[in-house]
Amino acid sequence: MISELNIMVVDDELIVRESLKGWLEKFGYGVETAEDAREALEKLDREGYDLLFVDIKMPGMDGIELLKRVKEDQPDVIVVMITAHGSIESAIEAMKAGASDYLMKPFDPEDLELLIEKLAQTKRLVDQNRWLRESYEGSSRFQDLIGQSRAMQKVFQLVEDVASSDTPVLIVGETGTGKELVAKAIHALSPRRYAPFVAVNCGAFTETLLESTLFGHEKGAFTGAHHMQKGRLEMANGGTLFLDEVGEISPKMQVDLLRVLEEKRFHRLGNPKPVSADFRLVSATHRDLEVAIQKHGFRQDFYYRINVITIAVPPLRERKEDIELLAHHFLMHYSQELNKKVTAISKDALDILTRYDWPGNVRELENVIERAVVIGKKRKITPADLPFQDVSIPRKSVANSLEEVEKKHISEMLRVCGWNIARTASLLGINRTTLYKKIKKYELKQPAS
Amino acid sequence: MRSKKKIIAVQPLGRVKADVLEVIAANLQAFFQIRTEVFLEQPIPDEAYNAHRCQYNCYPILKFLETLKPDHVIKIIGVTEVDLFIPILTYVFGEAELGGDATVISTYRAARGKDQEPVSLKRLFERAAKIAVHEMAHTFRLPHCKEDRCIMSSFPVLSHIDEKPIYFCRYCVRFLKDEYETLGLQGPGCKI
Numbered sequence: 001m002i003s004e005l006n007i008m009v010v011d012d013e014l015i016v017r018e019s020l021k022g023w024l025e026k027f028g029y030g031v032e033t034a035e036d037a038r039e040a041l042e043k044l045d046r047e048g049y050d051l052l053f054v055d056i057k058m059p060g061m062d063g064i065e066l067l068k069r070v071k072e073d074q075p076d077v078i079v080v081m082i083t084a085h086g087s088i089e090s091a092i093e094a095m096k097a098g099a100s101d102y103l104m105k106p107f108d109p110e111d112l113e114l115l116i117e118k119l120a121q122t123k124r125l126v127d128q129n130r131w132l133r134e135s136y137e138g139s140s141r142f143q144d145l146i147g148q149s150r151a152m153q154k155v156f157q158l159v160e161d162v163a164s165s166d167t168p169v170l171i172v173g174e175t176g177t178g179k180e181l182v183a184k185a186i187h188a189l190s191p192r193r194y195a196p197f198v199a200v201n202c203g204a205f206t207e208t209l210l211e212s213t214l215f216g217h218e219k220g221a222f223t224g225a226h227h228m229q230k231g232r233l234e235m236a237n238g239g240t241l242f243l244d245e246v247g248e249i250s251p252k253m254q255v256d257l258l259r260v261l262e263e264k265r266f267h268r269l270g271n272p273k274p275v276s277a278d279f280r281l282v283s284a285t286h287r288d289l290e291v292a293i294q295k296h297g298f299r300q301d302f303y304y305r306i307n308v309i310t311i312a313v314p315p316l317r318e319r320k321e322d323i324e325l326l327a328h329h330f331l332m333h334y335s336q337e338l339n340k341k342v343t344a345i346s347k348d349a350l351d352i353l354t355r356y357d358w359p360g361n362v363r364e365l366e367n368v369i370e371r372a373v374v375i376g377k378k379r380k381i382t383p384a385d386l387p388f389q390d391v392s393i394p395r396k397s398v399a400n401s402l403e404e405v406e407k408k409h410i411s412e413m414l415r416v417c418g419w420n421i422a423r424t425a426s427l428l429g430i431n432r433t434t435l436y437k438k439i440k441k442y443e444l445k446q447p448a449s
Numbered sequence: 450m451r452s453k454k455k456i457i458a459v460q461p462l463g464r465v466k467a468d469v470l471e472v473i474a475a476n477l478q479a480f481f482q483i484r485t486e487v488f489l490e491q492p493i494p495d496e497a498y499n500a501h502r503c504q505y506n507c508y509p510i511l512k513f514l515e516t517l518k519p520d521h522v523i524k525i526i527g528v529t530e531v532d533l534f535i536p537i538l539t540y541v542f543g544e545a546e547l548g549g550d551a552t553v554i555s556t557y558r559a560a561r562g563k564d565q566e567p568v569s570l571k572r573l574f575e576r577a578a579k580i581a582v583h584e585m586a587h588t589f590r591l592p593h594c595k596e597d598r599c600i601m602s603s604f605p606v607l608s609h610i611d612e613k614p615i616y617f618c619r620y621c622v623r624f625l626k627d628e629y630e631t632l633g634l635q636g637p638g639c640k641i
Contacts, residue, residue, distance in 0.1 A: 016536055019535045019538075022535075023537065023538070025547055026592050026593050027603070028592045105537060107539065109540065109605035110605040110606050112538070
């Protein structure tokens, strides 16, 4: 039978625990017992309870202290205080600390039944309230993007505004801020949503490989071209082409792409016959392309072509109000995916998450929560489950050279990811080979423990 | 085939009106379709008395009843005229553990009206039968029912008992049949 209320009776007297449990079970409620506050907190941490009957006078931590701890960690849990030593003072104290009601042993059967009915109704209201809150929070979700901050609401609005046209969009933002999700949101809201969304990470290819990847090739077009292969430009026909890390494209490729964008057609390698190009271009970069134009020969004409509209995705440290929302989102996602019972984040852990600077942005937060769910033994993520307890990581050290900053940042990311090279590389937005080179260059060593 | 061994025992605890015992036995037999016998009177165990509350604690009585239960008795119901309680409640009309072997009921409050005046025998018989059927059903693992007219809905006050017919709703009949199957008994039928 599915119980409407999951109840825990916390009392040091066995007879009270058992008789109240027996009485409540006859109403079909799921009932657990605990003989002291410590056991109650452990059980509460492992399982979810809707209602606690707590004896005020118990050895060790008393009922009032337990009530305060419960209300601090799980404010939605309904707590009813019980005592045989009732005094108006303790009743007032309990009610002030958040108790829903107060009972004196022994209870009148009719009063107890009415109380349970009232509490079941309260629980329904709490559930309804939570549902409404979650529905409200739903407005902080936009496609797969999450954020209730003003900065993210602006991004959502901009995505909505640009989605319906074919205007090229450049998405800028630090690594891990969710630039690809923004691109996907644009695609999902555009008239091209039923055609493919094709993503190419331009930083992951050499120039020749990128050329063949984008334009495709005919059989025999070059050594090793054993079959005809369609390029990504062709695959994106009718849909959206997303060029990630567009700042990494070589000047030659920029010219080729510029031509495609202007002429709306291109040639597969080894085929003189043009193929029409019908896609919407969305690009992204973590680089400052204006600086790249000045110093690294990034083509200005290509820049203006891809950057008709810019969407700047803010780093996580500039939208700290989204951290709790994102953390809970990832928590729910990974607890379901990994089939774990970790369903809450303690106040202390949340505090650390909020104070942390998140150099790896949302991707780093996702990794931290995934890790905490994997290693978490309890219902709740605590500071011990986080890879960092010290949040005083200096982000803006003024006296360091660029190399020192890079060394420190890579070192910190390696620590955060437990020296998982693939994950660290992904977080840093570089490939593994580059990461190995950097580790060697900066003589970084994995701690023995 | 119903086994001959399986009977319900009605166990008077202290002096109990014979016709009340007969009414309880008849109703239990009719509703549960299990032969019911009235046993000889036994005293209430001393340890059940709580001098502070001037009432009898159900739990020692239930333990005592279990010791009285012969092998061929599937369930035993103690009937008493004293006032009963369980430690968390000021009083009870009866007590049974879900799925337990024994239950105990009292006619102490059932025999009185709002102003403590004695009620008619007919009213007493009705109340005693309803309390007995309700508590006995708990021993067959039936929890309280949300259907107001069902005998398994909760009745913390006497006026609630009087409002109910002796009737199991279809869900409670279903649960009862399931439990009978588990226990290897023939399903209840008759008026249920």
